Amino acid sequence: MKNNRIGLKLGLVISGLFLVVLLFLGVAVDRMFTSFYYANMRTETEELASHFSVMAESSEGDTMGMMGTFAEFSGVGIYNVRRDGNVMMHSGVQDPGCLSFIRASDVDAIYSGQKVSYLYKDPAGGRYFVSGEPVVKEGKVVSALYIMASTERMDRSLAGVRKLLILSGIGAFLLALGSTWIIAQFLSRPLLQMQKATRKIAAGELETRVDIGSKDEMGALAGAINDLAVDLQRYRDSRQEFFANISHELRTPITYLEGYANVVKERLYETDEEKDRYLDIIYMEARRIQHLVDDLFELAKMEEGKISLEPEWVDLAELTEQAVEKTKLKAGNKSLELQFTVQGTPEPMYTDGARMEQIVLNLLENAIRYTERGTVNVRLSFQPGAVKLAVQDTGIGIPADELPFIFERFYRVEKSRSRSHGGTGLGLSIVHKLTGLLGGKITVASRLGEGTCFELHFELEPEPREEHL
Ligand SMILES: Nc1ncnc2c1ncn2[C@@H]1O[C@H](COP(=O)(O)OP(=O)(O)OP(=O)(O)O)[C@@H](O)[C@H]1O
Ligand SMILES: [Mg+2]
Incomplete structure (x- = not known):
């Protein structure tokens, strides 16, 4: 039962509720029956009183004896009371033992022609309905006739009704308890199952x-x-993979650093040029680690949503041209042709310029890095309400089956080939995240050995016009 707390609570609440409702209902029904029986008995007694008083009024001969028989037959008592309160005649079955039910004020009222009726309780605890009527002869009240009927029979009937009420109440309560228990089981079983599962x-x-x-x-x-659970599983797997990737990425440059630093420290080189070459390698590898750490930091910030954008009105054509300028030297070193064209009417774009430049530079660097000869083509085309930026190269391309994964962290096509290019596989995942943050979309198309084209799509907000007052 310890594990079944909700069932217990539910059971208690519903049973409590049922109990209260049944109690109120029981009391109400009991009241109803009691007042019904009382009203009934009151009219009966009053009717008897009128009946007997009419008999007394027309009394001749042995009317009193007849009345006594009648009274006995109806199970009531008759008292004929004089003006001073003394009983002239008493017959019938009821005898409360004392006459305190005859009150002077009532006798006065009856003698002035009124009727009285009330419930009387004798000192021994017996209860009676009492009804008094005047007996009029020749227009004059000659005596007060009291009829006294015991409530015993009615009380017995009422007790029977009460017993029945209590029994049906208990029955209803037990039924409610049973059905609540079943409902509680029905409700709590899956909850317990879920609790077990979540604990696991x-x-x-x-x-x-x-x-x-x-x-x-x-x-x-x-x-x-x-x-x-599925999300957690995915998260755990990707975290494991992430740490495996980081340690793998760091291990290689650190091994280089360690090895070459040792060579220089132990003076295992022969010429100064050789030493410079080793120091160059150390420098390059240190920069590589720096680059990796910076990128990881950036990605972590983006994933936690801690990156804050600073949007402003940006001239995208100018921004792209500057990015192209910045990479001109690198392209020149590889004798690549770098082209930049703008189609359509340039419109300003409300975006974070620095982040946008980061995206374009990343795509441009990739295009230059993975192209040995040919052209890198940057096309900016403005359409009404939208802009498209394409970075196309004539490089080594990406195999079709690897295309879906290139935006994932650390994903590199042919690990050894991009390592020789110095990449860590984080650039495109940063580009993908940033594009999403800036409200754009990125797509890629590529053919192995022919080239790759990355396309960015952004919606353009209309520039607010300056209001002239
Ligand atoms: N223009 C391209 N042509 C051919 N392959 C590309 C191109 N751009 C990206 N790739 C492939 O996609 C992989 C992922 O690119 P990404 O920019 O994420 O990493 P990276 O360039 O290797 O390293 P990083 O950009 O972090 O220095 C690259 O390793 C490369 O194999
Ligand atoms: Mg890259």
């Missing part, structure tokens, strides 16, 4: 899945837990 997932068993097929909220919760 938290303990690292990420392959755990909850098997609840229902289409209700429980099913939706189970689905959400399963999705969470």
